[in-house]
Amino acid sequence: MKPPPSVAVLFSVLVSATTQAQVPSADLDARIEIVSPAARTANPGASDNFTGRVQVEQLFAARAGRHVSGGRVTFQPGARSAWHTHPAGQILIVTAGTGLVRQWGGPPQTIRQGDVVWIPPGVKHWHGATPTTSMTHIAIQEAVGGKVVDWLERVSEEQYSAGTAKWVAPMTAHAEPITTHAERSPSRSVAGGPMVSLSDVESVSPALAAYTRDQLLGDLWKRPGLSLRDRSMVTLAVLIARNQAVQMAHYVALALGNGVKPGELSEIIAHLAFYCGWENAMSAVRVVKNVFRERGIEPDQLPPGSVDLLPLNEPAERQRASNVEQNFGGVAPGVVHYTTDLLFRDLWLRPALSPRDRSLVTVSALIASGQVAQVAYHLNRAMDNGLTQSQASEVLTQLAFYAGWPNVFSALPVVKDVFEKRPNRNPS
DSSP: OOOOOOHHHHHHHHHHHHHTTOOOOTTSOOSOOOOOGGGOOEEEOOTTTEESOEEEEEEEOOBTTBOEEEEEEEEOTTOEEOSEEOTTOEEEEEEEEEEEEEETTSOEEEEETTOEEEEOTTOOEEEEEOSSOOEEEEEEEEOBTTBSOEEOOOOOHHHHHHHHTTTOOSOOTTOOOOOOSTTSOTTBOTTSSBOOOHHHHHHHOHHHHHHIIIIIITTGGGOTTSOHHHHHHHHHHHHHHTTOOTTHHHHHHHHHHTTOOHHHHHHHHHHHHHHHOHHHHHHHHHHHHHHHHHHTOOGGGSOOSSOOOOOOOHHHHHHHHHHHHHHHTTTOHHHHHHIIIIIITTGGGOTTSOHHHHHHHHHHHHHHTTOGGGHHHHHHHHHHTTOOHHHHHHHHHHHHHHHOHHHHHHHHHHHHHHHHHOSSOOOO
């Protein structure tokens, strides 16, 4: 494999492309041309060629006697180009933010302000923002036969998430907040207050910043007992349960980067409406709607309202329903009715979120809300659905940081009792 050319070589190629066989003649206007910013416009990137919110500003176009064109492209968090190639290659000059470039068959590479990227002719690739930061670059390419690019298929959410899961961190020292409304300043959250970066924390509480950097980011999110995907779902369950919207957009983007599918996020919100309250779910809808919009995630990519349900464990459900009816049927028949028909014969059987993951977010939300009385049943159900004892233990560790130590310690005696009474106490 040939090493990439140096920056000097890149610019010599660019200069030669624009000057060879272009000696001014009497037939050409040889005056220096200056185009002010006011004379240029930025337009949204074409939906066929980009995913998410992208602005494209043409700086200069190819024309007779000049085969090179250039533009400035800004990608909001999660936005990216489709797969594409360039017949004569492309130069990217990153002018702001942090982004990603990925060659077909290779891993994503992080690109930052000041980097110059050379993409050889014919190499299939995409470039764009990370899940949590925006990125702006200048793109320069030469036309061959009047064409500078060949657009291919879009980068799917699965391809993007799989390629960025290891890159994503919950917060970075220079993390940019996700813009959740086009008309709002990027420094505002969907809840109307400022998004919080690590530098913000440092300016108010250096001790909290140190704990965030060293323990939360440097240790907790790197612990091996629970996957990043599971940690993201646990954390989102806490934010929804406690109606904490200021940082929610950041953690939604993090979850997508850590492998949580858009359809699973959609189902988590619907599920937690029953366990945390309808209005908490509506607050989450307000945040997630804008993250989905920025990433180009449309309603037709999400699970519909009516679906074919998973098979029901009839004996187990009959026993549960009978116990509830005997205990509470005379107290609140409406609650008992909806619990059976709506929750356990419908909601829990929707296939876009696995029973194990439904249990995971339910237990997390209950502990975050201080609802200890319900934890034993749902933790047993979670472990019946595939959550291991070691994973359940690590869920508590994650919850301590995001729901608070008192809520976790209130749940610990219940969890201990569940562990001790399980017929198969395999901790793995």
